[in-house]
Amino acid sequence: MPVPLELDFEYSKRSRFLQNINIVLNAEKKAMRLREFIITRLLMTIPTVLLLATIVFIVMRVMPGDPVVSLMGSKVGSEEQIEIIRHALGLDRPLHIQYTEYIFNLVRGDLGYSMVRSNPVLEEILTHLPATLELTLWSMALAIPLGVYLGTVAAKRQGGKIDSVIRIGALVRWCIPVFWLGIMLQIVAVLYIPFFPLSGRLSAQITLNKITGLYVLDSILTGNTAAFIDSVKHLLLPVFTLGTTMAASLARLSRANVIEVLGEEYIKVTRLKGCPEKTIIQKHALPNALIPILTYAGLQIAMLMGGAMLTETTFSWPGLGRLLLFAIGYRDFTLIQGCIVFWALIIGLVNLIVDILYAIIDPRVRY
Amino acid sequence: MSGIVKSFKGIVKSFIRRFAITQKSAKILMTAGIILFLMLVFFYIFNSFFGYDPYEITRNILEPPDSNHIMGTDQLGRDIFSRMCYGTSSSLAIALIASVISLIIGAPMGAVSGYFAGPTDRILSVIFDALYAFPGIILAVLIAVMLGPGVYTTSIAISVEFIPQYFRVVRGLSLSLKERPFVEAIKALGARSRNLVFQHILVYAVPSIVALVMLNMGSAILAVSGLGFLGLGLPPPTPEWGTDLGRGRDFITMGVWWASTFPGLMIVISVVAFTLIGEGLNEMLKTSISGVKM
Amino acid sequence: MIELTEYTLNVKDLKSYYFLPSGVVKAVDGVSFKIEKGEALGVIGESGSGKSTIGWSVVRLLPHPGKVVGGEIFFLDQNILELDADEIRKIRWKKISMVTQSAMNAFDPLMKIGDQITEAILIHEKVPRNSAMKKTEDLFQRVGLETSRLKDHPHELSGGMKQRAMIAMALACKPGLIIADEPTTALDVIVQAQILRLLEELRTSLTSSSIMFISHDLSVIVELCDKILIMYGGKMMEYASTPTVIKKPLHPYTKGLLNSFPRIEETEMRFDSIPGSPPDMANIPKGCIFHPRCKYAENVCREHVPEIVNVEDNHFVACHLVKGEIAR
Numbered sequence: 002m003p004v005p006l007e008l009d010f011e012y013s014k015r016s017r018f019l020q021n022i023n024i025v026l027n028a029e030k031k032a033m034r035l036r037e038f039i040i041t042r043l044l045m046t047i048p049t050v051l052l053l054a055t056i057v058f059i060v061m062r063v064m065p066g067d068p069v070v071s072l073m074g075s076k077v078g079s080e081e082q083i084e085i086i087r088h089a090l091g092l093d094r095p096l097h098i099q100y101t102e103y104i105f106n107l108v109r110g111d112l113g114y115s116m117v118r119s120n121p122v123l124e125e126i127l128t129h130l131p132a133t134l135e136l137t138l139w140s141m142a143l144a145i146p147l148g149v150y151l152g153t154v155a156a157k158r159q160g161g162k163i164d165s166v167i168r169i170g171a172l173v174r175w176c177i178p179v180f181w182l183g184i185m186l187q188i189v190a191v192l193y194i195p196f197f198p199l200s201g202r203l204s205a206q207i208t209l210n211k212i213t214g215l216y217v218l219d220s221i222l223t224g225n226t227a228a229f230i231d232s233v234k235h236l237l238l239p240v241f242t243l244g245t246t247m248a249a250s251l252a253r254l255s256r257a258n259v260i261e262v263l264g265e266e267y268i269k270v271t272r273l274k275g276c277p278e279k280t281i282i283q284k285h286a287l288p289n290a291l292i293p294i295l296t297y298a299g300l301q302i303a304m305l306m307g308g309a310m311l312t313e314t315t316f317s318w319p320g321l322g323r324l325l326l327f328a329i330g331y332r333d334f335t336l337i338q339g340c341i342v343f344w345a346l347i348i349g350l351v352n353l354i355v356d357i358l359y360a361i362i363d364p365r366v367r368y
Numbered sequence: 369m370s371g372i373v374k375s376f377k378g379i380v381k382s383f384i385r386r387f388a389i390t391q392k393s394a395k396i397l398m399t400a401g402i403i404l405f406l407m408l409v410f411f412y413i414f415n416s417f418f419g420y421d422p423y424e425i426t427r428n429i430l431e432p433p434d435s436n437h438i439m440g441t442d443q444l445g446r447d448i449f450s451r452m453c454y455g456t457s458s459s460l461a462i463a464l465i466a467s468v469i470s471l472i473i474g475a476p477m478g479a480v481s482g483y484f485a486g487p488t489d490r491i492l493s494v495i496f497d498a499l500y501a502f503p504g505i506i507l508a509v510l511i512a513v514m515l516g517p518g519v520y521t522t523s524i525a526i527s528v529e530f531i532p533q534y535f536r537v538v539r540g541l542s543l544s545l546k547e548r549p550f551v552e553a554i555k556a557l558g559a560r561s562r563n564l565v566f567q568h569i570l571v572y573a574v575p576s577i578v579a580l581v582m583l584n585m586g587s588a589i590l591a592v593s594g595l596g597f598l599g600l601g602l603p604p605p606t607p608e609w610g611t612d613l614g615r616g617r618d619f620i621t622m623g624v625w626w627a628s629t630f631p632g633l634m635i636v637i638s639v640v641a642f643t644l645i646g647e648g649l650n651e652m653l654k655t656s657i658s659g660v661k662m
Numbered sequence: 663m664i665e666l667t668e669y670t671l672n673v674k675d676l677k678s679y680y681f682l683p684s685g686v687v688k689a690v691d692g693v694s695f696k697i698e699k700g701e702a703l704g705v706i707g708e709s710g711s712g713k714s715t716i717g718w719s720v721v722r723l724l725p726h727p728g729k730v731v732g733g734e735i736f737f738l739d740q741n742i743l744e745l746d747a748d749e750i751r752k753i754r755w756k757k758i759s760m761v762t763q764s765a766m767n768a769f770d771p772l773m774k775i776g777d778q779i780t781e782a783i784l785i786h787e788k789v790p791r792n793s794a795m796k797k798t799e800d801l802f803q804r805v806g807l808e809t810s811r812l813k814d815h816p817h818e819l820s821g822g823m824k825q826r827a828m829i830a831m832a833l834a835c836k837p838g839l840i841i842a843d844e845p846t847t848a849l850d851v852i853v854q855a856q857i858l859r860l861l862e863e864l865r866t867s868l869t870s871s872s873i874m875f876i877s878h879d880l881s882v883i884v885e886l887c888d889k890i891l892i893m894y895g896g897k898m899m900e901y902a903s904t905p906t907v908i909k910k911p912l913h914p915y916t917k918g919l920l921n922s923f924p925r926i927e928e929t930e931m932r933f934d935s936i937p938g939s940p941p942d943m944a945n946i947p948k949g950c951i952f953h954p955r956c957k958y959a960e961n962v963c964r965e966h967v968p969e970i971v972n973v974e975d976n977h978f979v980a981c982h983l984v985k986g987e988i989a990r
Binding site: 165175181184187188191192199307325337348 | 593597
């Protein structure tokens with residue numbers, strides 16, 4: 002709001018020159034605000050991630066029951082065995098020492114060692130990360146345009162037949178378990194269309210130089226046509242399954258948001274101005290409606306990264322979801338903890354990006 | 369106390385009135401949902417009297433659907449249709465218990481948090497927001513593993529995911545109701561005002577909570593079957609849609625499509641039923657007294 | 663035929679109803695008036711009297727369950743109700759613009775305010791962007807706003823500034839008719855006075871534009887308008903030039919309104935209000951819609967709807983007790 006510089010000029014007879022200076026200064030002010038915002042937000046991510054990591058630490062040790070005993074599960078071990086495991090995991094030390102070492106390691110990027118897989122946790126995670134990343138990105142690439150488009154169409158024709166069809170479609174689609182849809186598609190593939198591979202990322206006979214771990218990208222980078230086709234084929238069913246699931250909720254959200262925005266006063270005014278309906282939707286309604294969708298999409302991406310457990314299990318997709326499931330199944334304490342902490346980090350990162358994008362798009366946000 | 373009863377009656381009356389005014393579309397949704405639900409109940413009852421024993425192991429394994437077994441048999445020769453009907457009770461029971469648990473924990477906390485605002489509210493909101501952001505599946509899986517298989521443990525595992533939703537809804541209502549004149553009136557009238565206000569808030573929240581419960585039943589059923597699919601949840605040989613679906617997976621490559629298709633179908637039907645009812649209720653709640661969509 | 667082109671706006675027996683699930687609300691039920699070039703008409707009434715509905719009917723943007731069901735609206739020589747969607751869109755803003763009640767939310771929060779005004783110009787005129795922006799600058803200065811504010815977003819402006827911006831936007835295409843729907847209601851008193859002063863200035867300099875000023879505040883209308891139309895429950899009560907309304911009000915409602923405002927000249931401190939409350943529009947009373955609150959009501963008022971009578975020289979009244987003769 003009013004700043005000293007402005008007040009000075011307000012009451013004098015302004016010349017063009019002075020007005021121009023003011024305009025430049027105002028722009029300068031705004032650019033600084035955005036930059037400041039980004040820096041502030043970046044700095045805020047660090048304590049947020051630390052907080053989440055702390056919560057994971059507490060939860061892992063405070064869960065009902067002795068972590069070691071529940072880790073042993075049904076395997077009954079002698080007191081000695083339990084103690085050995087407890088010592089190996091460092092769980093017999095006082096909590097504050099455990100915590101300091103935990104945080105210290107975290108900062109150095111050391112997430113511990115997985116006893117079951119005989120590998121550092123971080124390495125296991127990084128090996129499985131690209132698979133989940135690829136699945137997530139492609140699924141959202143399908144889900145966002147599809148969902149937003151359908152939602153907008155439904156909102157434009159609110160109350161009409163198309164609206165009802167889209168709403169019911171999205172509702173029913175939401176009710177379909179993701180794993181069942183995957184299996185149905187697999188059944189169709191087995192019985193009728195052998196074209197679609199049922200599981201995995203790559204057929205056994207294909208060789209690929211893995212640079213990034215994102216097979217489609219890698220096959221393009223190495224000019225490997227066979228691998229490109231094969232990796233895309235393997236993505237088809239999982240991406241369709243996961244993508245349409247996300248699209249259903251995005252469609253409902255978009256519809257609700259666009260309807261709300263279309264009811265706003267400024268849309269009425271834009272219509273009063275004689276603006277054609279198409280322009281109203283594209284220039285005014287969508288940008289305003291997309292803001293909460295952005296947050297939601299970001300949240301979804303973060304959740305998918307944490308573990309599209311069900312989809313990955315259905316398609317035997319070697320991603321983080323399956324890794325976590327494995328860790329839980331084998332009661333691998335450090336691996337479970339590491340996966341969740343890593344996921345907390347991703348959440349922090351994704352939220353940061355979303356917030357920054359939000360600030361760029363919506364001028365009201367920058368504090 | 370009579371004040372609470374009166375306001376409850378008032379809520380019910382306005383509920384009925386709103387129902388009369390509600391648009392046809394919402395009524396159709398709710399009716400369709402209720403019909404589906406009744407269908408499931410009917411088949412369950414029908415099957416208990418006339419159907420096969422879902423636990424009975426026979427030698428007719430993996431038979432495709434025919435006049436004897438309309439949904440075929442599974443890998444242990446058990447009649448799938450029968451298992452599907454029995455599965456209704458497991459899924460619905462767990463979903464209901466889970467919803468009730470989340471309701472009992474989330475709603476009162478939401479009311480308190482919204483009413484008192486201030487630092488308590490902020491802390492609680494942060495905690496529940498963090499919980500809300502956590503992917504439900506991971507939470508449910510973790511807790512299910514820690515607590516082991518069983519009806520109640522599974523219910524608890526699932527309920528945690530929904531607590532933040534009740535918290536949020538009731539907190540929102542609480543925040544807006546707190547400003548209303550009738551709250552001041554109650555306060556002016558007596559010492560035990562705080563309890564009264566909470567009770568009034570909770571009563572006022574009943575319609576929204578009912579709608580939320582319906583919707584959550586749908587999510588809960590999806591969650592139960594998800595856990596079953598992963599091999600957690602109810603122990604075999606209890607018939608459960610998700611578990612049976614997961615087991616049926618192993619035989620797809622042999623062309624056995626029925627073992628996985630029908631459990632999924634049951635899941636979809638039941639989730640659709642509750643979601644329709646929930647959505648219908650939501651539509652009804654959004655309609656203002658004059659009948660214009662708000 | 664000659665009669666039609668004389669008037670900027672000629673409304674005949676306009677009827678606009680809202681079709682709600684709970685019943686039909688006759689928001690505007692048989693209203694007629696004319697606005698000449700350069701003239702300002704004030705439409706006054708309580709909330710729910712249908713005054714805003716008139717405005718929205720003229721631009722054909724009645725919100726959803728509302729529809730114009732009868733009557734004619736002539737803008738110059740065009741019947742607005744008979745135009746197709748594209749034609750009416752072209753008329754909007756270029757020929758008829760509007761200043762809405764709450765400018766607080768009248769602007770797209772994501773766009774700079776200057777751009778939104780420029781948009782209004784560019785929709786209707788094929789001019790290069792630069793010259794449109796120059797025009798916007800001039801408009802800004804005209805309404806008393808700093809041109810440095812053109813690059814600001816709506817949330818950075820105060821309510822009064824946004825109202826000025828809205829007025830600037832309304833003037834952008836030099837429309838023949840400007841509809842001002844309660845432009846000062848949402849503002850605090852000091853800002854209200856500023857905006858009114860602005861409107862007065864503009865009125866004197868804008869000899870070619872007519873204004874329809876809708877408000878519930880009689881004092882404001884009396885200051886600015888040449889003619890006054892008094893609405894109640896969707897019906898016209900009285901319609902005459904401002905001096906006539908003030909000095910020779912005939913309708914009991916008008917008299918009640920005038921008495922509700924304290925006047926500086928009078929030495930007596932008492933003023934009346936009109937007893938009762940506005941009618942439930944879903945359930946309007948039989949006969950004259952004002953009779954439940956009228957102290958002169960007689961049997962005929964309870965039974966029959968009064969006709970609109972031209973009492974003398976374009977002084978229209980709808981009241982049984984005033985028929986061709988000056989009564990009470």
